[in-house]
Amino acid sequence: MERPRRALTGNLVEKLSEGDRARLFALGRSRVVEAGGELVRQGTAGDCLFIVEEGEVAVVRALPGDEEEVLIVAGAGMILGEMSVLDGGMRAASLRAVGRCVVRVVGIGAFEALTLHGGEAGHRLLRSVAAMVHERLDATCAAGDGSCSIVPAGASLEWSGADRYVAGLLGVLPAFASFDAADREALVPRLRVAELRRGEEVVLPHGDAPGVTMVLRGALSPWLDDEVGPDIMRPAVGPGWFVDYAWALGLGHGTRRWRARSPTRLLRLDAELFEVASPFAARLLYTLSRDLASTLRRATALRMHFEMAWAHRTRRAAPLRAVQEA
Amino acid sequence: MCRVLAYLGEPLPLDTLLYAADNSLVRQSYAPRRLRMLNLAGFGIAAWDPDHPEPYTYHTPGLPAFDNNLRSMSRNVQASCVLAHVRGIPFGENPLVGPQFLHPFMYPGMRVALAHNGELHRFAEMRPALQRSLRPEIARLVRTNLDSEWIYAVFLSRLADPGADHSTGELADALVGTLEVLGHAREKAGIDSVSSVNLFVANGRNIVAARFAFDFGCYPGDDPRSIMPWHLDYLSLWYSLGHAYECHDGEWKMVGGRENATAMLLASEPLTRDDSTWLEVPEYSLVAFEGGRRDPLVSARMIPF
Numbered sequence: 001m002e003r004p005r006r007a008l009t010g011n012l013v014e015k016l017s018e019g020d021r022a023r024l025f026a027l028g029r030s031r032v033v034e035a036g037g038e039l040v041r042q043g044t045a046g047d048c049l050f051i052v053e054e055g056e057v058a059v060v061r062a063l064p065g066d067e068e069e070v071l072i073v074a075g076a077g078m079i080l081g082e083m084s085v086l087d088g089g090m091r092a093a094s095l096r097a098v099g100r101c102v103v104r105v106v107g108i109g110a111f112e113a114l115t116l117h118g119g120e121a122g123h124r125l126l127r128s129v130a131a132m133v134h135e136r137l138d139a140t141c142a143a144g145d146g147s148c149s150i151v152p153a154g155a156s157l158e159w160s161g162a163d164r165y166v167a168g169l170l171g172v173l174p175a176f177a178s179f180d181a182a183d184r185e186a187l188v189p190r191l192r193v194a195e196l197r198r199g200e201e202v203v204l205p206h207g208d209a210p211g212v213t214m215v216l217r218g219a220l221s222p223w224l225d226d227e228v229g230p231d232i233m234r235p236a237v238g239p240g241w242f243v244d245y246a247w248a249l250g251l252g253h254g255t256r257r258w259r260a261r262s263p264t265r266l267l268r269l270d271a272e273l274f275e276v277a278s279p280f281a282a283r284l285l286y287t288l289s290r291d292l293a294s295t296l297r298r299a300t301a302l303r304m305h306f307e308m309a310w311a312h313r314t315r316r317a318a319p320l321r322a323v324q325e326a
Numbered sequence: 327m328c329r330v331l332a333y334l335g336e337p338l339p340l341d342t343l344l345y346a347a348d349n350s351l352v353r354q355s356y357a358p359r360r361l362r363m364l365n366l367a368g369f370g371i372a373a374w375d376p377d378h379p380e381p382y383t384y385h386t387p388g389l390p391a392f393d394n395n396l397r398s399m400s401r402n403v404q405a406s407c408v409l410a411h412v413r414g415i416p417f418g419e420n421p422l423v424g425p426q427f428l429h430p431f432m433y434p435g436m437r438v439a440l441a442h443n444g445e446l447h448r449f450a451e452m453r454p455a456l457q458r459s460l461r462p463e464i465a466r467l468v469r470t471n472l473d474s475e476w477i478y479a480v481f482l483s484r485l486a487d488p489g490a491d492h493s494t495g496e497l498a499d500a501l502v503g504t505l506e507v508l509g510h511a512r513e514k515a516g517i518d519s520v521s522s523v524n525l526f527v528a529n530g531r532n533i534v535a536a537r538f539a540f541d542f543g544c545y546p547g548d549d550p551r552s553i554m555p556w557h558l559d560y561l562s563l564w565y566s567l568g569h570a571y572e573c574h575d576g577e578w579k580m581v582g583g584r585e586n587a588t589a590m591l592l593a594s595e596p597l598t599r600d601d602s603t604w605l606e607v608p609e610y611s612l613v614a615f616e617g618g619r620r621d622p623l624v625s626a627r628m629i630p631f
Contacts, residue, residue: 043602062602065568065584090601168550174558198518198541199631219542221610229630236609239543239558261610262541263518298606305605308567308584309613309626 012132013051013077020125024051027114028106033057039081039095039103046084046091048107052076055101061093061300064308071300073098082129085111086286086293092300116282123276123285130289131249137296140303141233155200159209159268162191166267169216173240175287179280187280190270196220196260203255205244210271212288213243218264223257232306235298236261242291248274248284327363327556328429328443328594329354330526332533333408334617335589337375338571340400343408344371344390347578347597352390355412360562360595362555365414367421369396370428372439373405374530379437379491381407381530385428407617409528411441426470430528431478433467435489438497438529440481442474443561443594444522444539446508447546448515449473455511456480464488477525480504494614494625497527497534501612502629505538509631512540519546522561524594534614535592537563537607538629563607565592565615567624579603590615590624 013021030053033039039050042062050057052074059071059080071093074080084091085108115126167184170176176184192209193216196202201223204213219238222231234256237243243258245251248271273280274288331351333343344352355365369390372381382403390396390412411429415421432439446452449471456476457465461483468479482488484500484507492500505523512521521540526533537560545557567590569582578598580589591597592615596604607613608628616623 043600063584064566064580064603064605065587066574066579066581066603067583165548165550169553172550172553215543218544219539230610230628232608232611232628236542236560238560239545262520262544264543301606302608305608306626308605309624 011077012079012128015128015132016125020121020128023114023118023121024106024125025104027110028104031103031105033097033101033103035097035099037097039097040091042091042094044091046081046089046108048105049079049081049085049111050095051104051106052078052080053102053104056098057101057103058096058098059093060096061304063304079129079132082133083293083297086129086133087290087297089294089297092297112286116286120276123281126282126285126289127249130245130285130292131251133289133292133296134245134249134251137292137299140296140299141231155196155202157194157196157202157206157266159192159194162188162193162267164188166191166193166216175214175240175291178283178287183280187269187273190273192268194266194268196264196266198260198263201257201259203257205247205255209268210247211268212245212248212271212274214267214269215239215241215243216265216267218260218262220258220264221261223259230259233299233302235295235302241295242288245288245292247271248288327361327365327414327445327522327561328441329358329361329365329412329414330429330441330443330524330594331408331410331597332526332528332535332592333405333571333590334528334533334615335406336570337404337406340371340373340403340405340408341397342571342578343597344400344410345397346573348599349595349597351410351412351593351597354595355390358595359599361414363414363416365412367413367415367423368425368428369393369410369412370430370441371408371410372430372432372528373403373410374407374528375404376406379530381432381439383432385425387423387425387428407528407530407533409439409441409526409533422470422472427472427475429474430526431475433464433478433482436482437489437491438482438485438527440474440478441526442477443524443526443563446473446477446523447519447521448517449476451515451517452508452511455514456507459483459507459511461488477504477508477523480507481525481527491531492529494532494534494616494623497529497532498612498614498627501525501527501534501536502627505536505629506631509540517541519544520557522556524561524563526592531618532614532616533590533592534612535563535607536612536629537561537609539609542609560609562595563592564594564596564601564604565590565607565613566596566604568603
């Protein structure tokens with residue numbers, strides 16, 4: 001089997017405590033797959049995730065022209081198939097055993113039961129899974145030229161308190177589908193809103209107050225600088241989608257420059273809402289994880305598109321930045 | 327909201343493109359998979375063969391699924407470049423339905439056709455500004471008040487010689503220029519609600535498409551109950567490449583590999599339920615396919631506004 005161009009990031013198991021590892025493994029059953037065996041097929045529904053216990057599993061993506069590409073090879077401790085479990089989408093790639101391997105198969109029901117209703121342990125586990133997806137997203141977005149450019153500039157946002165109208169808007173966003181009217185009203189005091197004009201740029205996360213930003217109305221595109229334009233490796237963000245995840249996952253607070261494609265209203269959720277003591281923590285963290293999985297799915301498609309367009313322009317590998325300038 | 331299909335490659339019978347796959351364009355008129363609206367307001371096609379610069383065109387306000395003429399013709403016409411469209415419009419008191427509203431638009435004497443997937447919100451308020459952007463000889467050809475036809479007229483007016491044969495670069499520049507003109511007209515009219523403009527142009531040799539939305543995410547009105555799913559999702563646009571579009575094991579797909587590909591399909595949604603061999607065109611970008619070569623040159627460009 002052809003080897004991939006990059007290694008898979010995010011060894012989940014080695015980052016978990018012994019107790020959490022045992023809880024996760026107790027959710028599923030081990031399955032032995034012989035060399036070349038297919039665990040899942042791209043384009044099918046996903047009702048479980050996999051943890052590689054022994055051996056290696058190749059992640060294989062179909063390409064236009066009826067070809068295939070080995071995206072990555074996952075070794076012991078790696079989690080696979082989590083995107084479909086989190087965002088409910090179809091399998092984005094096929095999984096095949098490189099040699100004889102053993103995988104732990106965790107069903108979506110057991111995973112949701114633990115992460116949504118499993119208290120502190122469930123919260124820790126979901127946060128670890130989301131952090132791993134975040135790591136993969138950053139790796140995918142940086143695949144073209146080795147970095148996601150960060151430029152410290154942008155508009156000064158004026159945050160103001162949210163009102164009941166905002167609570168009403170949350171009711172139509174799929175991200176808050178699991179929140180009833182009373183939940184949304186209870187969220188309001190912990191929400192802030194800010195406005196951006198079309199074409200205005202902002203650096204997020206913004207300011208000193210810890211919080212997680214999402215778009216309530218309008219759209220943002222990741223932006224490099226005026227001479228280069230949009231960051232082609234990261235998807236645009238529309239209503240109900242998160243702009244940054246770091247505060248909620250306890251990660252570093254790196255910033256990113258965005259430009260408003262439309263008149264945009266941002267919503268900031270207090271970081272404490274994502275802490276385990278919050279009655280909304282499990283649902284918000286799951287919503288954020290779902291968003292992360294969808295964004296990783298879209299970022300992977302972006303990378304494939306621009307690599308293909310570039311390949312047909314020049315017939316050689318080259319920095320993706322050049323495509324943008326073309 | 328419409329669905330569109332474009333093809334560039336070795337000549338193919340039209341029925342393989344319009345009817346054969348499990349999510350074919352004709353099927354998308356009554357059962358689209360990635361759109362929560364039906365497309366029952368007519369069908370149109372421009373199909374070129376390599377030996378003739380002028381395309382075969384056919385438009386019908388009827389349902390393509392029930393059109394025996396189309397079905398019969400599509401079995402007997404082969405084309406190397408195709409631009410086809412099924413039209414969807416919202417229900418209303420005064421719907422613009424009829425043969426004059428059908429895409430793709432192609433005025434007499436022009437070499438390039440255009441189809442539109444989307445809608446310009448409050449278009450009537452944009453028309454005065456757009457009128458001033460039209461070349462006089464193009465303005466005389468405009469027959470309707472339909473947003474899509476006016477987009478075509480603006481697009482032609484952005485070409486140095488509208489009746490000439492154009493490269494992908496010239497077509498792409500004119501498409502970006504068209505979006506700029508539309509944006510300025512919206513600005514003058516004070517319009518800031520979402521309007522999707524996925525545009526497709528073809529001239530028998532080249533195909534260029536844009537996936538774009540003005541003020542995406544800006545749902546109209548203040549009542550949250552008026553927010554519809556299409557206010558929250560970009561209209562989709564997909565493509566696939568290969569050497570031939572064939573059926574294998576009951577599944578239609580591009581085969582033969584990407585390297586030196588000789589064929590390209592571009593569509594509002596994949597023509598098959600299995601979308602494994604399709605890629606999505608990114609939001610706010612253009613994709614261009616150049617034929618007449620050993621392989622169709624694919625290039626991509628972001629739209630920076």
